[in-house]
Amino acid sequence: MMKMQYKNKLFSLRWTAVMSASLALLGLSCTKSFPDTNTNKNTISTIGPSTLPFLFSHAEDLATVNAGNYQVAQNLFADQYAQYFACEATYFPSDRLVIRQDWVGANFNPYYSGVLPALQTVFSSTDSLSAEHALGEIIWVLAFHKATDYWGPIPYFSAGKITTSVPYDPQAAIYDDFFKRLTAVDAILKTHAGANAFGAYDLIYAGDVNKWIKFNNTLRLRLAMRISKVDPTRAKTEAEAAVAAGVMTTSASDDGFIIRSAVNGDNNGLSIMSDWNEFRMSATMASVLKGYQDPRTAQFFVPTAASKDPTPGKFANYSGLRNGLTVDQLGLGPNLAAANSHQGPRWSSTGVTVGGVVVGLANYTSTPQNVIETAEAYFLRAEGVMLGWNMGGQTAQQYYELGITNSLQQWGITDATAIANYISSTNVPVAPGDYLNSPPVSTVPIKWSSDPAVQMQQIMTQKWLGLYPDGLEAWADWRRNHTMKLYPVANSDNPLITNTATQWIRRIPFLDSEKQNNAAGVTTGVTALGGADNILTPLWWDKN
């Protein structure tokens, strides 16, 4: 009996050993397929010439604020601070100057995690003298100027390296780099004049290099004007060089719009904002548009639902509300959504009706989205002339009127008489008739004034209209120039701003996420900022 058990024991040990060894072999031999198994068949592991253009498309998509980011990157902040729209929803505090830090990162993060890796790959995979490389440089500047104009110092020269902290760079150095890049781009693109780069993968000009040359120089002119107070000499040099190199001159052929597809959420961001129905025409817009009897009004906004009259252009039917109303105020009749104007038909679905008539458009989600347009180039040149720059030989008034003309044309108002009538109109902004009984926002007429101080206000007011609905640029422009009048925000919930008549929001404080993930970097940012990290510290180019 004992013997038997002993044998069993031996047997079992042997079995165990054999089994273990064979299992080990089994394990080893069955791992050959593992690298393949662990590869997602639906993704791409390496980028080559055939996939490179897709990266450029992606960079363009993100650099122009796509639908997924639009609300939190732009709409809840810049669009409201430029007073294009006022917030109708009670649950967004940003119109009362409280920054939701977890939202505003949408005008920062996608540029780094999306635009940057895409363009870095474009840069490293293309000849530095190629048109493709140059187009990448333009998109780079387009993206990062949006970021730096919110915060000031941002991670820039060290961005794209894997490390636990990325330092911030001063805005002056960043702008310097912008100019260097754009200058180089002009020279390179001119060697490719008439060529096509990226073809259909370029969502703005379908690869037309000639148009990109004008776009590039207009962007350079825009940035030159941005630094006109802080560095007038450099500004003049860059601006004159940009104009000499050729900026946009003709709407609509020169206008830069990004074409959205409505596929897979690739929508015009503003159209999606419109569906969410959370904001309305601002009182500032109401005062200006209604006062000017502006023909663009019917494009910018639709009559109020309460008016029940869908006829476009009946100015009495448009209404706006002041920025910064309290929750209580927003619940009152004159401030309700139905009592104020929804944004224009091209951003409105067929569900938007006035008096039972559909005023929206079926293809509203694929409405082309503004990037940079011709009108802006002319207003920049008008302002440049006012500053004594050589902007191509015409007068400030001529550029001002060309700006208006091109803007009206851009919005489909092509009738020469109508344009001429508008330009010669002495109309001034009116009291918008809002809940707070606001006075007219300003006394600036359309017709070119003889008073240089008024002229500057005219240029800036028309430029503000011309930039609509690009609140990112309009807010930066207003902070930089501070000539055009906006209403004081009705109520500030931000303890730093106690008097909205004399104080305004000048920047976005560094992101909480950056303080958590890149604390050392933010410290360098505060140093570079040269002031407290709050909404009151002006940016480098803001000398108001």
Place this chain on the structure above:
Amino acid sequence: MFFLACSFLAFAQERTITGKISEETNKSSIAGATITVKGGRKTVTADANGAFTISAPAGNVTLIISSIGFATKEVSVSADSRTVDILLGVDNKQLGEVVVTALGITRQSKTLVYATQSIATNQLNEVRSTDNFLGSLSGKVANVQINQGSGGLGSGAKIVLRGNKSIQGSNNALIVVDGVPTLNPTFSTAGNDFGSLQSSDGASDINPDDIESMTVLRGASAAALYGSQAGNGVLVISTKKGKKGRFEVTTNSGIGFERAWAMPDFQNTYGQGNGGVLADSSQQGASWGPKMTGQSYTDYLYNKNTLTQQKDNVKDFFRTGLTVNNSVGVSGGTDKMQTYFSYTNNYAKGIIRSNDLNRHTFDFRIANQLSSKLSSDVKINYSTVIINGRPRTGEENSQVFDAYEMPRSLKTADALKYQAPNTFDVMAPTNWPATNNSIYQNPYWMLNNTSISSVRTRINGFVSLKYQILPWLSARGSANLDKINDQYEEKYQQGTLLWNTNSGGSFMVTTPAWTQKWFDFIVEGNNQLARDLKLTYHVGAIRQDVLYDVKTAGSNGLFVANKFSLNYASNPSTTQDGSEIITNAGFAQANLSWKDAVFIDASYRRDWNSTLPSPYHYSYPSVGASVLISELVKELPLALSFLKVSANYAHVGNGGAFGITNAAYNYVQGAGNGGIARSTTLNIPGLKPEIVKSWELGLEAHFLQDRVGFTATWYKSNAINELLNLNLPVATGYATQYINAGNIENHGWEFVINASPVKTKDFSWDVAINLSLNRNKIIKLSPELKETDLGGGDNRSALPTIKEGGAYGDLYAFQWIKNTKGQYEVNANGTPYTTYSSGDPIGFIGNFNPKELVGMTNTFQYKRFNLRFLIDGKLGGILVSGTEMNLAFSGITKGTEKFREGGWNLGGVDVGGNAVSATTNAQAFWQTASGQRYGVGEFFAYSASNIRLRELSLGYDIPLGKITALKSLRFSAVARNLFWIYRGSSILSIPGIGKRKMWMDPDMSNGNGNFQGTEYGAMPSTRTLGFNLKASF
């Protein structure tokens, strides 16, 4: 002479008696019983099926059958008998429960070195949880927490044993059916409080009527052989199979009715309006209007109407749900072949009027003794589930939330006028008084003009062969397949807010599919090493291959309005994603027993996992011991009849996630040719496996001849090397990177008490009590990462945040500011001054996990009557109600009723500490506390403690009299969620109002993922009443 010779031979020869040992009530076979011929020295042991063969002298003999847990029995076998079937009765003195452990290994529970708990099957298929069978485990097992995802019938549930361990992975217990982990994926669930589709999980397909036994292995040690995910504990389910020599048909039919329960407390005094004013023709849905006194006004449809209380307008939205379950099982077999076949139909109509479920389950199992040494076991299980009208969950435009948002004066008859044809004769939404007209819509529009339906086809089964190499050595191998094919269809008619932006409506088809292939080979042996020393061992190999694929096709926009077919897509978009994980494993396990009193277990497993970098493998061990002191020490006090102590330690590994060692670029459909985006998460070439280390100590004692049993278990687990998504400075070009780091500790106690206070011939009373407490601590995340969250980045109500030094489940929210003296600060206008408006960060308000779980089942038997009720309690933990936050903003909830006319002084101070005399009113107060969709979560946080009468069943065994065709017939009346015995209150006591009683059921979660602790538009839970009839033929 011939006869003489024969009889002589017969006398001289020993004869062979074969038999089968079964349990006397349910006829299940009893493994491992010892059989001795009385007066002789021959002893044999019955096999796993209870079969034995023993040689005995000729003539009448008596066999003595003993098995732990059963009363020893003497059976006389007459001289001419060769076979004998023996039934053993349970002996409460011994508690020799047999449990199925990892990999289908059957063991006596007294020999185990870790804690297990079994659930009687009648507690699973009598009082059912309509949404998911997991719901019926609540309160019956110590330290198990179930949360039901709010997706209506058939939606996924979360089952957590011994606390949450994983931040980014699953915390769900592994569910093992017949030895193989069953697929339990949840395709879509809420990861934030905005909302989502809550899909089914795999567990919802399990048919409780096919369950033979269910054991819960709470600790990692018990489950170490399962590797991946076993760190979260395991539910071991064995399904029914045919039995030798017995033909039986069982039927189980039930009908249940359910009503919405735990709905918000509504105020019924003030009607539609704002600031106390009733506005004519108003489209505003807030209920801040005047008192409802029947006054006339022009309503939102421009009709003349009267303002009256509509106490039932929300209740009217729901219906009485119906569930009908019919199951028939046929079982039978010979010595050579046993067959089980069953068909079950579950039909249910949910409380949401469009929601219904129809499930057909077929189960077929056949076991064959192919030769004397080779046996087979084959099973096929097939089910189809069709679910219509799945409600979305969350704050978004969903049916339930829209219904809650109705003005308190809105008449159901008016709400039903939700649509009218437009000029193209397409239905368009009519005017609606929404509290937010960009998101909330008429609930009847959502109910009737949107739909989410799903069709699931699932097949699983196995072929298993066993070869008895030697009497003490066998080998078995099995091949298993589990395959789930789902098809979800979402339809949103033109005019549906949020879900349809382009003309014509929106349509989406999603087809997730999962396939698991599992192969195992196990050699099993046992040897008597010495007189008192027995060794049992298993050595084996497993290959598991889990493949996932999901395709979506859809269009936001249809060329022909409301034509829900891909043919009409005006903006077609398609996507595909998938993953595959292969795990190869080798393992060895040994159990050593000495004198049937001391047991030592050890196991070792090595995994080769395809998700890891080369060389792909890692190993982990477990070891444990238990001692039956009552077997060793005979001098125990009389009252103490059984005493056991045990200890164990285990490592369990988990390979990580699919495809994260590689860099990846994703294609994004869009304008032009679409784009390609680099993954914003940096890949981790050096991925390491996650490890859960666990310790467990147990004590089990029985008193008074086992009338009272007591088990205490202490455990501690540390989850280390967790796969974490660490934020990188985004300027690196990546938003996050994977790291292996962290240490999350859970420790706690579990107590199980079983007692039979009364036991007489006609009347008995049994009571089972489970009590557990779990404490969690985030000991470490990583040097770089001190804080992360479990989802919900938009922070609408509260954010479940993981912080070093904190605990899993800590909730952070905006708060009412208190100064250092503890006084509440108020604004100059008398409203609360909160961190929402001060710009301060969100603060800690509590933890969503209960601290203690208690369950008590009482069973009374009086003659043929049986009464069982389960009291289930969860103590501690908080829940934030985003629903109430949002509704309070609009003056809908009961809490907003007081101080409408003002004069409300909160007794607060200003920032300087000076008393503020300004008074506020309800509207200003609640609109400060809530910004509507986003708000100050602290005001709406409740202590989620609750005790309820969870289940009640009253059964009667109908006397069969002369009906010989029937073996048994039992009728029962059953109920679930009868009433609260206790429920918590809001954590803040608001001056003038005090604390508000919790109205919602904290078991109902927006989703069944790791994002928990907030309820925002979750379905009300339900109260069920039903009847059940079980018969066996």
